[in-house]
Amino acid sequence: MAIRKDGIDTRDKILKAASEVFAKEGYRNTTVADICRRAGSNVAAVNYHFGSKDALYVIVWRNAFEEALRAYPPDGGLPPDAPAEQCLHALVHSALHRILGAGRLGHAGRILIREMSDPSEAIRGVFRDVVRPLRERTRKIIKRLLGPNANDREIGFCEMSVLHQCLAMGFRRGKLPPGVIKGGGKPTPELIDALAEHITKFSLAGIQAVRENINNNHT
Numbered sequence: 001m002a003i004r005k006d007g008i009d010t011r012d013k014i015l016k017a018a019s020e021v022f023a024k025e026g027y028r029n030t031t032v033a034d035i036c037r038r039a040g041s042n043v044a045a046v047n048y049h050f051g052s053k054d055a056l057y058v059i060v061w062r063n064a065f066e067e068a069l070r071a072y073p074p075d076g077g078l079p080p081d082a083p084a085e086q087c088l089h090a091l092v093h094s095a096l097h098r099i100l101g102a103g104r105l106g107h108a109g110r111i112l113i114r115e116m117s118d119p120s121e122a123i124r125g126v127f128r129d130v131v132r133p134l135r136e137r138t139r140k141i142i143k144r145l146l147g148p149n150a151n152d153r154e155i156g157f158c159e160m161s162v163l164h165q166c167l168a169m170g171f172r173r174g175k176l177p178p179g180v181i182k183g184g185g186k187p188t189p190e191l192i193d194a195l196a197e198h199i200t201k202f203s204l205a206g207i208q209a210v211r212e213n214i215n216n217n218h219t
Helices: 005-025 032-039 043-050 053-071 084-100 103-117 124-146 152-171 189-217
Strands: none
Touching (some): 005 043, 032 043
16 A cells, blocks of 8 residues: 555655664664654554664664765775775775765764674664675675785784774774864865775785785794
């Protein structure tokens, strides 16, 4: 049965409100009543359109994550055979803009950071399914940078090092120490681009050092 236009409007309002509240307060601190107040709706409408708070949370996070991926694709629009160094920069640039982005495009990143510090069962499965392709992409790029002699542990350590630099900026909300940028800086697009450039250069230097060590051990 088709949903009436007013029903679609109500559903969209609930999704928008839920995205804002979940991003600000997190899963545990958000109630359906909070969402309804912001959406100008009622609990019955949430149950009708989504079934439960958990189901609504899953839809909100998946929608936010996919929208952010479309806005900031992890391949950066590069061809498949682009140099690995450029691919790493595109990946870091995408991750930072998703994590630190303002407004609606930043909701996925803010929810992700909250899930990292206080994971919920609600999106465990969908989180794994959505994030897995990004981890596989990261590992492939790092494997190219490390060379054919790298083992899974060495690849994994480098993957962790790169991604955790991005996640750390999420926990800081993009603010840098006052000594680095006057006032500590805010996560503006320009600052995010500068951070992506820095993290990429820093990571490439570290990965190159690991590669040299690997090659020395295989001579």
